[in-house]
Amino acid sequence: MLTPPLPAPHPRAPITRPLRVKFILPALTEAKSPFWRPIKYSLFPPLGLASLAAHLAPDDAAEIVDDHVQRLSTDDAPDLVVIQVYITNAYRAYALADLYRARGCFVALGGLHVTSLPDEAALHADAIFIGPGDQTFPAFLRDFRAGCPKPVYVSAAGRTAEELPPMRRDLIDRSRYLVPNSIVVTRGCPQHCDFCYKDAFFAGGAGFYTQRVDEALAEIDRLPGRHLYFLDDHLLGNRRFAEALFDGMAGMGRLFQGAATVDSVLRGDLIERAAKAGLRSLFVGFESFSPANLRGSNKKQNLARDYGEVARRLSDLGIMINGSFVFGMDDDDEDVFDRTVDWAVRNGLTTATFHIMTPYPGTRLFARMAAEGRITSRNWDRYDTRHVVYRPAKLTPQALEAGYHRAYRDFYSWRNIGRAALVHPSAKHRAKHFAYAAGWKKFEPLWDLAIKARRLALMTPLLEAVLSRVTRGEGGGAEVGALLQPESTG
Numbered sequence: 001m002l003t004p005p006l007p008a009p010h011p012r013a014p015i016t017r018p019l020r021v022k023f024i025l026p027a028l029t030e031a032k033s034p035f036w037r038p039i040k041y042s043l044f045p046p047l048g049l050a051s052l053a054a055h056l057a058p059d060d061a062a063e064i065v066d067d068h069v070q071r072l073s074t075d076d077a078p079d080l081v082v083i084q085v086y087i088t089n090a091y092r093a094y095a096l097a098d099l100y101r102a103r104g105c106f107v108a109l110g111g112l113h114v115t116s117l118p119d120e121a122a123l124h125a126d127a128i129f130i131g132p133g134d135q136t137f138p139a140f141l142r143d144f145r146a147g148c149p150k151p152v153y154v155s156a157a158g159r160t161a162e163e164l165p166p167m168r169r170d171l172i173d174r175s176r177y178l179v180p181n182s183i184v185v186t187r188g189c190p191q192h193c194d195f196c197y198k199d200a201f202f203a204g205g206a207g208f209y210t211q212r213v214d215e216a217l218a219e220i221d222r223l224p225g226r227h228l229y230f231l232d233d234h235l236l237g238n239r240r241f242a243e244a245l246f247d248g249m250a251g252m253g254r255l256f257q258g259a260a261t262v263d264s265v266l267r268g269d270l271i272e273r274a275a276k277a278g279l280r281s282l283f284v285g286f287e288s289f290s291p292a293n294l295r296g297s298n299k300k301q302n303l304a305r306d307y308g309e310v311a312r313r314l315s316d317l318g319i320m321i322n323g324s325f326v327f328g329m330d331d332d333d334e335d336v337f338d339r340t341v342d343w344a345v346r347n348g349l350t351t352a353t354f355h356i357m358t359p360y361p362g363t364r365l366f367a368r369m370a371a372e373g374r375i376t377s378r379n380w381d382r383y384d385t386r387h388v389v390y391r392p393a394k395l396t397p398q399a400l401e402a403g404y405h406r407a408y409r410d411f412y413s414w415r416n417i418g419r420a421a422l423v424h425p426s427a428k429h430r431a432k433h434f435a436y437a438a439g440w441k442k443f444e445p446l447w448d449l450a451i452k453a454r455r456l457a458l459m460t461p462l463l464e465a466v467l468s469r470v471t472r473g474e475g476g477g478a479e480v481g482a483l484l485q486p487e488s489t490g
């Protein structure tokens, strides 16, 4: 996979004393831009790093530094620095890696961007991880202690999420996050959309696998309070696992949020079971209304599905929707922005996440765009789904960026927040929808204040109240939860 092969690392003496390990999540470039909404980057703790830290020995000293929410000091010299690299923090990650390596620290890089561009990452690392780290990181640690770490660790056969040690939540400062109770119980996704960065990450081995249900339930049990956020790419992706999970959660009194595909909402009664277990909001990847776009991006699971039925079914179950939409696919023209916003408002979506199509390196979309000579920028900082980095088919780059910003502005106008809320039959549902959408987008100074005062925990009861169930007797309508969703790609 790597060309040219990395040089063998210098021989190292075995390490018999406890290790000092620093895990770093560098800030995404957009987190420092004028678009920065501090609350958006204070939602979820870095669970991936906490999962890796679980493989350390009990007497090793470890810290996790999330550059989005705390000051990152670099005047230390740990034995091992592990950095998680995304495409829009890659340059900062490399600068940090270079700094620590110059100081004699061993630097290991992993994450989505390292997997998609290993040659680039390897220039800044003593070791790199390709693919998920659940199996490769413990193998690396054994080699590192023995003084013979390899330059590349590739996750291939033998991937599993079973019997892993519980993640080191003790290394996470819960007060810095709005949703410290985030959790991941599966890995990957059973679908294979051409634009999906995650799909590329899991290439070369099992692409979708789950924890054992009893281990997932035990992890849930360890989390305080009521609210949970499942960060899985597709919580309903394995029917048998999801059924057992929701059955196990019934009666736990939890309120939770997650993500799933259009087809999984329409199929069977899984979504009813999820609602019964406490599902109150769902991130749904609608992405496009155009069959040509769906076919062209291998998003087969959305083809010939009734999106309106998805919205109605979720609304009837009291599950709020964060709809995800991609602009700039080859069949999109000037109309796509207004049509999408209009549909989202008419169907009562609580929040919407819009993306400019972004051909991430390593994806089939990138390969196609590169083969067609349509990639116009390889500045990874611009790969943030807000900028156009390729030549669109039916739009100018300027029209695409302008339409994207207009879609956000229009969807979150007071008028449209009100119109979308009125779609729901119950007065309480309408009120919660309005309060949530407005609260999420219109009260930035309040969020900033809570972050600066380290008082995000005070928001949890509010969030749980908004996510609480509205019973059928109230206003003759449906149950309702409300929504807090990241504006992530998915």
Ligand code: SF4
Residues within 6 Å of the ligand: 189, 190, 191, 192, 193, 196, 197, 198, 199, 233, 234, 261, 285, 490
């Ligand atoms: S875009 Fe969503 S549905 Fe498609 S492969 Fe990625 S996670 Fe799965």
